[in-house]
Amino acid sequence: MSSAYNPAILELGNVSFSYTQGSHVIKDLSFSVSSGAFIGLLGANGSGKSTILKLSSGILKPASGTVTLWAKNMYSFKHKDRAKLICYLPQTLDITVPFRIQELVSMGLYPYDVPPAMAVDEALELVGLRDKAQAYLVDLSGGERRRVFIAMTLVQGAGLLLLDEPLANLDIKFQFELISLLKHLQEERNISVVMALHDINMALKFEKIMLIKNGSILGFGSPEEVLTESEIRNAFDITVTIRQHPEGKAYVYYE
């Protein structure tokens, strides 16, 4: 699945995981993420999307199997070195302490003893929040908050972003803004993105989709390959029709 030109930066091999004894949330999962990938993680609630992201970021340790980052065991990295390569943003960012945007984005520098390439200002510029550097996080809209943390990951300089439902609770406008920002970063800076999401129609715009059910991969490939009517029914237990938009794009019609 990883192309010959792009080496795998993250690889999960036969990973199993369970929160409680006996019942496996993730069973025998294997996949790899190559450099510059833009992957959507799709699946019903409780299918294991978040768990997969947490396993990939090293927050959770698998019961069995291997997680490798840049061909090295994930857990052999020092915390700070790992943080320079991979970055995970949780779904809920409920931070009520009055941090300023500037302060938050600068926290991306924490893994470094010597400041890295991208300055805080530059990152804020990229996400379009430069003039709000001194604002408080609590005063920003949901979309802006997401962008603050994206800026933080940019400063952190990790090549792989693992985002857990970054589109949740966002207006459709902000959803598109965020996606295009991430696409832009992917193209400009060769940043790989793995993102869990809900919206099947949004997933159709991704390069690659991983469809999850009960902790296993149903399909991993382009949206056209993976998101067939039968697979969607299998994954989500709903009946849908895939229709062709007059201008050529496919869309999912819920019945």
Added chain:
Amino acid sequence: MPKIKIALLIALLFSVCILALFLGPRGINPLDLSDIDRTIVFSIRLPRVLISLLMGMALGASGAVLQGILRNPLADPYILGISSGASLFAAFGIIMGFSFIGTFTIPALAFTGAILTGVIVGIIGRKKGGIWPERLLLAGVGLSFLFSALLMLMLSLSSDEGLRRSVLWIFGDLSLSEWSRIPYGSVFILAGLLLAMTRAKALNALILGDELAHSLGFSPHTERLVLFVSVGLMTAASVSLGGMIGFIGLLVPHIIRFFMGADSKVLIPAAALGGGVLLCVADLISRSVLPPMELPAGIVTAIIGSPYFLYLLRRKNVLSI
């Protein structure tokens, strides 16, 4: 900008110290010291001022750290049961009439009790290889109920002199300050403070949540343990120096956040300085308003601090909670 504010706070701290040395129930002219004045300034006021600074710093800083690691704006250094552990041990020592190391016996017992409680809370708060904020908080609250009950039981069973001494100790105050207590007090408090300040970045990350902290290159459980140890050291030393003083640990960190932001790198030293200033001023007031009587400093901290805090809460449009 934060550096200027910190410098201002330090200047404020020094001027408050000078004031506290020469003001009081009776003012003292520093240029014309009589024998009695000299005794008062050097043997009574100076150790008292230093202890109030140390205690205030410990409480302010540990409040700031604790609110961060527990991710709870209502946390204060006494919530983890450390103080009730200290009280229980001190009262036990007093009622039993222990005195193996002279006047140090009771502070030493209190310190032991506080540290022991901290360790128990830490052990109960531990699960799946890490310390969890909610477990820590609930373990602390539960343990402090248990210890308070045991303390009450002990106090109700002792009908002699020990009872009065225990009660006075628990609600103790700064009039007990002596030079001999300063060395050990400052060692533990400064050690805890330094530990907390070196882990300020980790504290910031922990405030963002364990997952983000992990993502930023910290091990949440290790960092929380280290910070918890620093809080334990500071709180234990502070309680053993002069009993329980309310308000500072809870509200000083919030007041500092109003003015200097929430960044722990600034917040921890600033809350320490702010706590020191507040307790020093409160103690000055408590021994000066009703001479020749003295009020407990904890009452004054709350009386001057709470309305100011509420005023800030109304004025400033920054939500800190």
Added chain:
Amino acid sequence: MEKGEDEVNQGAILSPRREDFFLEGERELTMTVFGSQRNFSTVLNSFCCILAPRLPGSNSQGCRRFIQLRTVTENFLICLKTAFFFFSLFTLYSLFLTNASADNAPERIISLAPSTTEILFALGLGEKIVGVTSFCDYPVEAREKAKIGGMSNPSLEAVLSLQPDIVVMTTDGNPKEFEARLRSLNIRTYVFTARRIRELPVAIRDMGRVLGAEEPSRMLSAEIEKAISRLGNNRPSDSRKKKVLFIVWPEPLIVAGPGTAIDDALDLLGVENIAGNAKTAYPKYSIEEVLYQSPDVIFIGKGMQANMREVSRGLLHKLGLVPAVKNGSVFFVSDSLYRLGPRIIKGIEELETCLK
């Protein structure tokens, strides 16, 4: 810890768990409460007594008591003025005293305060005592008596189960509500109201009459009166008044202030209590102020206790410049003056010996 007052002025103590926390202010509070109609009628009754002091039908102890105090100036106008002044005071007196009468001497007595326990023993009523508080430790026989709880929280059930003929209480530490509760259960009560040394002889005589120990009470009162008047005659002239501090507890520094038996004793001895101008009875005192006031003599109460010297060492070190410490005039004395009872005389004499 026998006297609730010791802790009262510790502002930090907010929870009234033990007798120690019983607030002195409660007495003042109760005086101003004229809630029920019954209270009001007793007030009226007392009022009538003042207007007609020799009214034959008056059976109120409070009135008699008042009349005794006022025999020198039986003047109608003064009575009227004082009536208003003591209006609230009388509510309490009459409330407390209406149930006590000398008709039949009680055989089973419960004492709800260490001071009254001591007086009862001194009056030879020790055999009749069936219950005391857990704080009653003097004389030694008192420790053998059944315990009914503390001063501020006596157990009603314990009191009832001992089937007392009368319950002796004090305004200095017992809750007024408890007295009301007992009376509502038709248990006789007697309330000992003296709080100063000069009030003690009269109060003891009154108590003796009610409890059927008139002769011993007269003797005890006379003894106390004799001591008071002897001291009154021997008082040194004001110009050479010694300054004295009586320390109740050294760390933190709690001293005997105004309104205490200790303050009265110091006054009788013709010395000046430097804490006499404090705002409360047992203030937490400023060490600096002691240095400035530089007392000539320092007494430390309960000095017979093993650790008191140890505990006081730090304080006395700080007070090194004070004349009392420099000249070795620091005396560890007993706790005889802590309770307003028969041991007062002994306590005064103890101080007197030290002051010579």
